[in-house]
Amino acid sequence: MSRPEALSPARLKDAAPLFAALGDATRLGLLVSLCASGPLTVTRLSGQFDVSRQAITKHLDVLAEAGLVTSARQGRERIWTFEPKRLEDAHQYLARLSREWDVALGRLKAFVED
Amino acid sequence: MSRPEALSPARLKDAAPLFAALGDATRLGLLVSLCASGPLTVTRLSGQFDVSRQAITKHLDVLAEAGLVTSARQGRERIWTFEPKRLEDAHQYLARLSREWDVALGRLKAFVED
């Protein structure tokens, strides 16, 4: 049994695609737009970037695959919405790694003072 | 003048490579190893993964470029060390984005109740 906070290889395999999705300036920009302006369509979004609408569509697909956005068809247009849940996941990974480091530092300190 | 917490395009350009460096399972594994076991050499690290030493070297270079690890030559070997500072940066980005979303939700709520 491993602690629920442990950083198992399985967790890493889940975390990697999530961070990879965040690892692009255009995609981060899309998230910021969706955060600040609320749900938007592709054409509205692509107006704010200097790449084609299809490029933005691909980026949104990547974000959706990572669970960072969702979309719903409404008539002839598709509305894209920011999904804060997965962001919380990413935050958790970082916190766990950081905690792991602190624990290691504690061990080192105890060893040196011994 | 923009608030220091604002998510400017410049900040995004800085954040993207950082998240990109985190967006690979092997690299995350390396960070975990360096956290848990303390500073290590490439050969020691590559023993824990099923890819070549050179592949690990490339990954470490990427992590170093992102500021997530540092290295120092000691005699004939090079010691790689986890760098927690940049991890804190990544955490900050996520926190800002999350906060941006909360603010937007607050605006929406106020609008609906108006």
Next chain:
DNA sequence: AAAAAATGCAACCAGGGGGTTGCATCAATC
């Protein structure tokens, strides 16, 4: 019913990323 608007789909292209192998170099040890 025709025109316009929004999206979907497919093909294509250039570049970078992750991986490998082979060899050179530098330091430590016997």
Next chain:
DNA sequence: GATTGATGCAACCCCCTGGTTGCATTTTTT
């Protein structure tokens, strides 16, 4: 000083990613 161990460097390969263009499809709107 010769050997062994750790690393550095370079070339190469495959495939995925980010981007493009062109056209088809679906829903409004006039």
